[in-house]
């Protein structure tokens with residue numbers, strides 16, 4: 429595990445935010461998502477301070493699809509950062525807690541007409557276009573509302589980031605963005621430039637997620653600034669904004685690099701310094717820099733607590749431990765064979781020398797949480813913690829098999845509180861006719 433002051437082994441017991449995990453279980457039950465507020469705030473602050481110090485004018489926009497609920501927008505706002513949204517629902521949630529709409533970027537390869545209209549009416553800062561007809565539609569909406577909307581265009585710089593196929597988003601073959609190399613990016617820039625009600629202030633790229641190879645980010649900056657230069661020389665366009673997305677890799681298990689917030693900030697430092705050098709060398713105006721980390725802000729802040737149920741030992745093959753959660757609270761193994769660190773929260777000082785596969789309770793053989801984990805001898809009733817579940821777990825949860833989505837508890841300085849309440853069976857049938 430990637431230990432820190434607020435996530436540690438306290439005399440054989442897992443402690444998060446100053447509270448023993450087993451005490452949280454006594455109070456709230458399992459399955460339970462727990463989020464460490466100190467960690468989230470530290471990441472927000474370290475990222476935005478680094479951006480300010482190393483670059484100057486810019487904004488961290490938390491990619492809220494990683495974990496979205498009212499409280500996370502309140503925290504992001506208190507920390508002075510913006511947010512990145514990908515649906516009307518995320519915009520609505522942010523708006524419900526008075527998040528400053530001008531600090532919101534709205535992304536997506538297929539935003540609906542209703543979502544575009546809602547975004548414009550809400551005063552969203554930047555809409556990131558990803559198609560010609562979307563530009564047409566947005567232009568018309570803005571005309572009807574007499575609003576000139578700031579927009580960016582999603583560009584595909586063609587950077588092959590070394591990560592899982594499904595979370596790699598900037599190869600030429602991608603449902604996202606317009607490729608520079610094929611000339612398609614240049615065409616759409618000219619198209620959007622001519623839209624009366626759209627103010628094309630810059631371009632955006634996001635090259636993937638869970639990226640450790642920092643060189644990928646450097647190449648992306650180089651390619652985007654080359655493109656800015658080309659657009660300046662060929663057409664006289666000078667953009668005032670550049671949005672380089674997120675994608676910083678975090679620690680889950682095994683060989684993943686273990687980093688502190690300061691070390692995570694190295695990603696920002698590298699991007700900022702590469703960009704500063706590039707704009708100077710290429711004779712460009714220094715753009716307002718937007719970065720959109722999601723996973724790295726909330727991922728390691730979160731853990732999921734489960735109670736061990738049935739244990740099935742298949743001789744010479746595998747030991748399965750079934751827990752009271754599964755793919756309905758964490759579908760990432762089923763989606764990408766994601767790896768996790770699992771610990772037995774009250775057996776932290778026992779040697780972990782038995783191999784177990786942690787399975788969920790859903791009716792799917794692929795409903796696995798983590799494969800081949802080393803744990804001490806585990807018995808029914810033990811509490812397990814799966815670490816680094818703060819990103820893309822709650823936000824990807826479902827009611828599959830009509831299981832209840834676990835509540836989310838935020839912890840800080842020894843105090844805990846619900847930020848998402850438990851569901852009830854009544855909630856499950858609420859919209860059924």
Ligand SMILES: *Cc1c(COP(=O)(O)O)cnc(C)c1O
Nearest residue numbers: 491634637674675720721722723
């Ligand atoms: C998902 C996404 C992000 C955040 O990615 P992380 O890997 O969570 O940092 C940022 N920008 C865009 C456009 C995204 O789609």
